[in-house]
Amino acid sequence: MTITPIDLTQRLKGKVAVITGGASGIGLATARRFAAEGAIVVIGDMNPESGEAAAAAVGGLFVKVNVTDEAEVNHLFDTAQATYGSLDIAFNNAGISPPDDDSIETTELPAWDRVQEVNLKSVYLCSRAALRHMVAQQSGSIINTASFVAVMGSATSQISYTASKGGVLAMTRELGVQFARQGIRVNALCPGPVNTPLLQELFAKDPERAQRRLVHIPKGRFAEAEELAAAVAFLASDDASFITASTFLVDGGISGAYVTPL
Secondary structure, eight states, X not given: OOOOOOOGGGTTTTOEEEEETTTSHHHHHHHHHHHHTTOXXXXXXXXXXXXXXXXXXXXXXXXXXXXXXXHHHXXXXXXXXXXXXXXXXXXXXXXXXXXXXXOTTTOOHHHHHHHHIIIIIHHHHHHHHHHHHHHHHTOEEEEEEOOGGGTSOOSSOOHHHHHHHHHHXXXXXXXXXHTGGGTEEEEEEEEOOBOSHHHHHHHHSOHHHHHHHHTTOTTSSOBOHHHHHHHHHHHHSGGGTTOOSOEEEESTTGGGOSSOOO
């Protein structure tokens, strides 16, 4: 019997993927990983300069988008489908973690609202826009970026960020259940702290706060964006065909730890 070898570098061959926040961090690393696995990548981002550069690097398309604006979000997903003929993967990843989102005692309403708009409302808008096309196809994979703080409490609070990611997780679970029999999978990626420019900036300003977090990671380090991209590529692929409505933790063991190793 001849066994045909599996070419994992073509695991996403011909799939059309939209990535929000695709010009930096986890989004950019995932764009590179998707392209390496054969996908056609559409980058959605606020920044035209870095967005165009990211799209060029992966041989894809850049569409400028404010993920809090319904018309712009619809335009992003409609453009992907109209240009390439399908919409197979949506990685709803754009998010913010501003310094004025802190303890509930010090976080004012404008800061709360801004984080909810970008981190939670955008996932609602992007999922809705993606589902219009995926329901018609009766296939697709949606991956929403939540966080490990959606499943456990943090004493170094970013109150609106934490609440927004909890909302992303709950919404993802519901969508995964609701659309499972229409051939659409919806999963929540829950990263631990990732070594991205956003985290570096946050922690460079407060090394004590950084160390307070790092000491609780059993792996003893922050994740690299490429490690998250590998998880997203798995969830996007047919290798994850029986995985939906999941809380997909990629956190270096944080959520499983009572005490960390010396």
